[in-house]
Amino acid sequence: MVGLFFLVPLALVVWMSLHRWPLLGKAKFNAPANYSGIAEDELLRSAAWFTVKYTVIITVLLFVVAFGLALLVQHRRPGVGFFRTAFFLPMAVGFASASLLFLGLLSDEIGPVTDLLSWLGLVDGYVSWTSGSPDSALGSAVLLVLWRFAGFTMLILLTGLHAIPPDVYEAARVDGANRWQTFRRITVPLMRPTIALVLTLMTTGSLLAFDQFWILTRGGPDNSTTSLVMVIYREAFIRLDLGSAAGISVVLLVVLVVFNALQFRVLRRRSS
């Protein structure tokens, strides 16, 4: 099972990337045309740049928000269960559904956001959040991802927080450490493995972003929010060139594996 649906496709995607492989019809060996084509593709270059930018924004913001939430609900207090559930609940909504939800929420037709902001006097008239300008389209997607994934990330960080033995905190307090020192010197270093896991999940997830842009912004305006996976999809099923799609996939795959391996090495080394 693992072999059939994992190893074979892995080999196949590399094999395909070396061929001219139309959706219908016979494949022909053409290496390295699919790879040299990558360097010349203007859209691909802007998509790669955009995906990296998006990944950096999401990783930073999501990490800060999720860590804040985790710190807020880490102790058992009245109401803490309710808060945790409230933050985590968006995760139960599918990502595609969540994208559609935000499409409506941010729309000027039925969404309350524009009305609310114009009532506050912050905006004037109609604003098209998801397709008005590149920045607001990106902002919409970021907001959506924060809403949907903050609780999930919080839960993972929470398991890390709870794994720190309480006597370490006790000792720090006896030594007269203030809150910031405790956080900086104890919480963060002891959570390094959890933080590594969370960062890996976040960067991998955002480098592969598709649903949010496909549904929320349709890659627009003017392809400004077209992500890498959207380009792969377009190559394969709109331009019907599976070989070139496989070529981009292989490059993305190699980048991800190398990046994850590096990230783990760096975080491991610092922790020992």
Added chain:
Amino acid sequence: MKTTAGSRRGYYVTGAALAILFLFPLVWAGFASVRTDTGFGLENYDRLFTSANGVRLQHVLNSVVVSALTVGGTLFIATLGGYAFGRFRFPGRDVLFLLTLAILMVPYATILIALYVLLGWLGLEDSLVGLSLVLITFQLPFSVFMMRNSFEAVPVELEESARVDGCTSVGTLVRIMLPAVRPGLVTVGLFAFLTSWSEFFAPLILLNSTDKFTTTLAVVNLRTASHGSIDYAALEAGVVFMAVPCLVLFAAMQRSYVRGFTSGAVKG
């Protein structure tokens, strides 16, 4: 830590404000889905199911089939796999386990193109079974990992006493071990359901014909197939329709889900 009255109030105000922010979109979607031009009613749902590009009973059935196959398949393989990895030593065990975890390193979006071709060769193109097999494969690393940790946490004495009492290996697994790892099973099953029920990218690539569409594809199709104006209200009805089963299941199983998740997932 000392909690003063001020910091306690700060905690409640921040917590409540954030909770409202997080819950607001959900509540709004429910509200928008029943709001009509004249007041409140189910007209949006009516349009969702009857308009030209709308959701059909067939799509819902497709989703149910895919989810059932994925959840069943994942539970079956993850239980056997987790039991084997957690309890037995056999040649190649570590290599196999690493291979399973390697799936995590290779995100499926990058090999879906190849899977599309591969399923075509197997005669499983545009097939719900093919889609389920792919979804199961990508559930495996998390599920097998979870189940291995769950099985390892069960004391060996429990199993030995069952064997002394005359239970076979399979009998022990079914009668003794399965009840002992129930939180893990619930987590794995719920996770598999949530993913397969709402997965969008894999069905988008692997299913071609409209009558094979899952509900997610059909609802998204309402947005992407419309060239002029989007029927936002019907979309929100679709969102609610998709989300309700997940929210209900999640609410019902939240306790064991979170417990299983925190005890199994991040350890080790």
